[in-house]
Amino acid sequence: MPIFIDRRLNPKDKSLGNRQRFLRRVRTELKRSVQDQIRSGKIADADGEHSVSMPIKGTSEPSFRDAKDSGHRQYVLPGNKHFTPGDKLAKPNQGGGSGSSPGLQPSEDDFRFVLSREEVLDLFFEDLELPDMVKLNLKEILAVKPRRAGFSVSGSPTNINIARTMRNSHGRRIALRRPKREEVEAIIAELAGLKPDGADGAVRQRIAWLRTELDRLERRRRVIAFVDPVDIRFNRFDPQPLPNANAVMFCLMDVSGSMGEREKDLAKRFFVLLHLFLKRRYNRTDIVFIRHTHQAQEVDEDSFFYSTQSGGTVVSTALEEMHRIIRERYPSREWNIYAAQASDGDNLATDSEHCLALMDSEIMRLCQYFAYVEIIDERESEIFGSTDNGTSLWRAYRTVKDRWPNFDMSRIAKAADIYPVFRQLFTKQPTVPRD
Amino acid sequence: MPKHAPRSDLLFSGSDWNFQTLSRTCDAIETIAKEQLHLDVYPVQMEIISSEQMLDAYSSIGMPLMYRHWSFGKHFLYQQLLYRKAGRGLAYELVINSNPCIVYLMEENTMALQALVTAHAAFGHNHFFKNNYLFQQWTDAGAILGYLDFAKSFIARCEERHGDAAVESILDAAHALMEQGVFRYRRPPKLSSEKQREGLRERLEYEERSYNDLWRTLPRTASDGKSDETHDSIAIRKKALNLPEENILYFLEKNSLILEPWQREILRIVRVIAQYFYPQRQTKVMNEGCATFVHYTIMHALFDRGRISEGTMLEVLRNHSNVVFQPAFDDPRFSGINPYALGLDMMQDIQRIATAPTAEDRDWFPEFAGTGDWRATLLDAWANHRDESFIRQYLSPALIRKWRMFLLSDTAEESFYNVASIHNERGYEKIRAALAQSYDIGTNYSDIQIVDVDLLGQRHLRLQHKVTDGVALENDNCDATLRHIQTLWGYEVSLEGVDAQSGAALYERSTRQMSE
Numbered sequence: 045m046p047i048f049i050d051r052r053l054n055p056k057d058k059s060l061g062n063r064q065r066f067l068r069r070v071r072t073e074l075k076r077s078v079q080d081q082i083r084s085g086k087i088a089d090a091d092g093e094h095s096v097s098m099p100i101k102g103t104s105e106p107s108f109r110d111a112k113d114s115g116h117r118q119y120v121l122p123g124n125k126h127f128t129p130g131d132k133l134a135k136p137n138q139g140g141g142s143g144s145s146p147g148l149q150p151s152e153d154d155f156r157f158v159l160s161r162e163e164v165l166d167l168f169f170e171d172l173e174l175p176d177m178v179k180l181n182l183k184e185i186l187a188v189k190p191r192r193a194g195f196s197v198s199g200s201p202t203n204i205n206i207a208r209t210m211r212n213s214h215g216r217r218i219a220l221r222r223p224k225r226e227e228v229e230a231i232i233a234e235l236a237g238l239k240p241d242g243a244d245g246a247v248r249q250r251i252a253w254l255r256t257e258l259d260r261l262e263r264r265r266r267v268i269a270f271v272d273p274v275d276i277r278f279n280r281f282d283p284q285p286l287p288n289a290n291a292v293m294f295c296l297m298d299v300s301g302s303m304g305e306r307e308k309d310l311a312k313r314f315f316v317l318l319h320l321f322l323k324r325r326y327n328r329t330d331i332v333f334i335r336h337t338h339q340a341q342e343v344d345e346d347s348f349f350y351s352t353q354s355g356g357t358v359v360s361t362a363l364e365e366m367h368r369i370i371r372e373r374y375p376s377r378e379w380n381i382y383a384a385q386a387s388d389g390d391n392l393a394t395d396s397e398h399c400l401a402l403m404d405s406e407i408m409r410l411c412q413y414f415a416y417v418e419i420i421d422e423r424e425s426e427i428f429g430s431t432d433n434g435t436s437l438w439r440a441y442r443t444v445k446d447r448w449p450n451f452d453m454s455r456i457a458k459a460a461d462i463y464p465v466f467r468q469l470f471t472k473q474p475t476v477p478r479d
Numbered sequence: 480m481p482k483h484a485p486r487s488d489l490l491f492s493g494s495d496w497n498f499q500t501l502s503r504t505c506d507a508i509e510t511i512a513k514e515q516l517h518l519d520v521y522p523v524q525m526e527i528i529s530s531e532q533m534l535d536a537y538s539s540i541g542m543p544l545m546y547r548h549w550s551f552g553k554h555f556l557y558q559q560l561l562y563r564k565a566g567r568g569l570a571y572e573l574v575i576n577s578n579p580c581i582v583y584l585m586e587e588n589t590m591a592l593q594a595l596v597t598a599h600a601a602f603g604h605n606h607f608f609k610n611n612y613l614f615q616q617w618t619d620a621g622a623i624l625g626y627l628d629f630a631k632s633f634i635a636r637c638e639e640r641h642g643d644a645a646v647e648s649i650l651d652a653a654h655a656l657m658e659q660g661v662f663r664y665r666r667p668p669k670l671s672s673e674k675q676r677e678g679l680r681e682r683l684e685y686e687e688r689s690y691n692d693l694w695r696t697l698p699r700t701a702s703d704g705k706s707d708e709t710h711d712s713i714a715i716r717k718k719a720l721n722l723p724e725e726n727i728l729y730f731l732e733k734n735s736l737i738l739e740p741w742q743r744e745i746l747r748i749v750r751v752i753a754q755y756f757y758p759q760r761q762t763k764v765m766n767e768g769c770a771t772f773v774h775y776t777i778m779h780a781l782f783d784r785g786r787i788s789e790g791t792m793l794e795v796l797r798n799h800s801n802v803v804f805q806p807a808f809d810d811p812r813f814s815g816i817n818p819y820a821l822g823l824d825m826m827q828d829i830q831r832i833a834t835a836p837t838a839e840d841r842d843w844f845p846e847f848a849g850t851g852d853w854r855a856t857l858l859d860a861w862a863n864h865r866d867e868s869f870i871r872q873y874l875s876p877a878l879i880r881k882w883r884m885f886l887l888s889d890t891a892e893e894s895f896y897n898v899a900s901i902h903n904e905r906g907y908e909k910i911r912a913a914l915a916q917s918y919d920i921g922t923n924y925s926d927i928q929i930v931d932v933d934l935l936g937q938r939h940l941r942l943q944h945k946v947t948d949g950v951a952l953e954n955d956n957c958d959a960t961l962r963h964i965q966t967l968w969g970y971e972v973s974l975e976g977v978d979a980q981s982g983a984a985l986y987e988r989s990t991r992q993m994s995e
Contacts, residue, residue, distance in 0.1 A: 046522070046523035049526045051532060062551040063556070065548065106957075111953045115948045115950030117889050119913075124884065129898055157560055
């Protein structure tokens, strides 16, 4: 008779530590791969699993191995059909992977594997320099709140419902006729009143009966517990997802010729981050892409990022388009409206005033939050980094920022600059009204 | 009225299993194994696991406990991918050479499969582990789990104290040398018991605590400091260090000048694990053949006694024939000789020769042809052979014909293979010798040894590769491995290729030349 052990309930993922060590080892390669995918994929796809190919660099396990293409060797093979000694067989082409030479193993170094959402986000966040709290917030999938949901027979001791437990206990005691303390005490009192010595037969009999009765009652009291494990009830809590509303995110971008590959890449990361944030907080997040040159247009994601148009730059057209779409499709009563605008700061000289007016009178009233980034050259960042000087659009938006607390703006030259734009958004997070 | 219908004798019916049927079946199998096959096994411990846990076990080279290393994570991802793509099913079982013998059963298996697996692993492999001389000599089944537990916690503690990166670099280097980390001829030191290891650790800690740099500055005695070396002193030096030494990991563990005590202990752990797996690598055909032969015989015996139904038997046979499938060399599915198939066929062939020999068999195997006692012959073979000697001894002409084996000779410079021998009178001996040779680990892995080191001068570590039949090493891998050795040795390391026959130097690679 062998020993059987059921290990199915043992913790799984025993090799999680190995996986983490492996991912850490190939971190740079994976990061590049994930960021390539985010660059070429859709904004909403950043928040999910990604399949990446096995990085070659850093994962080889060398050892002294024989070179396959040297020396002389012999193989014994099964299944001879018509060969006789002395026959010559042409070798298959090099690298043809033919089955006729033994020892050909499928290569372990050439395969794709899936990174979980968490791992993807970790890699994505890496050079955005987000504070840890924010990272945690973004990775959390749903906000839940425990809600009372009846009773259960198991749970943690702190959740024992005493009233319910005692009610069960009481019922059980009645049903099983557990002797009450008064009954026992009455017998003890009677026993104490009777003197065994010098009494007649009836009394002695009475005493003997009382003794056995006392014994019986006490045994019964011991057997039938006052509170039995079956009586215990716990308060049950159900995790209740917090009610979330809908949000719409407007991505506004200047697509005139001055926005190059690097600018668009940074802008995309900026949009992805905002989208991650919104997706976490709202059940449904729509994204609207508005690109503009001297005229604005709502487009799909692909043409937003990948087609360029020629023309001047009139920012107010995009704001007007956004305003029109809000009026038509996203009434601000039902939707939380967020906007993210990326631009290189160019604008038609006279248009900035118009933008300012639009923002003040209409848009900022409707928006929960408006974030503006101006993408500048790394060399310019030294000059412009801290000053308030800049393009006319920048100066106009400065005024907006002073008037509206839900407006934020920043100049970014590298990925790490993106986060500060959202700082207010993320610090507000813990105190979001839960209704 | 048939009061007890024949069904009542069945151990189980249907495909679902539970612990009663498992244990009933196991007992029935045990009876047959002991009475009919005279097997001698370790006590068995069956563990039921899920498929995810099986994947986990895969990635830690099949051991229930293993220290953490990124390469296991890589293998896990690879296995997981194969499994997800359904390109490869998981093994139905996994068996560990320990005492008690641990057998993993997957919960997804049907009862018929569980029975098959029990016969295969819990009795076939188990008997082989317990009785084969290689396992008896080189591994210590009773101590391995305790040792792995120690290894795992030791390495975890090292990671805590010295950082993951430091431990990883030692493990990387040690893994690269695993092949060169076994004693092939000398009996390895016995695995020390828990207590002795505890003592060793205390000693290491004491050494660390009481290390005093002053001792190093003491003037050397006269005999130490001789710089002009004669041949004699080289010989003495080699003798003192026990050179040449083919167990590179052992040499580095004992003699490296830069390693700290914990690093030496890690090298030792890797070495011990490599040594533990060394017999398994030399007995693939025999081990799998033994287990397959045992399950085949036992399942048939169960069926003959009416203990399992026809449906069960059909399922068993289907799985059995999948396992022993051997495609021909030109089949796209061909990937070398299937050890299950070869092992089973050879053992059944022994059974045939013992009971119904032909004249040819009597010629080739006079010792046991026609004795009728195939059990004794097999038990003897299982106990006293490894793949290479087993094939050399027992591969019969009949089997060579059945498999239609032929010998292909491959010289790298030529653009064709040469058919050297086929399954005919003149070819049997040659095919048998060549097949046996191909299972001889000693000739399959490059012969690399440490030949010299000048501890007092440059501390240059010299390795020698004896090149047989002109088979060279892969350059990239070789350089990377040499760099790993340098990590452990700390000074220049060089490898010289020498022709095994003529002794002529063929090439030389060294870490210094790489860095230039």
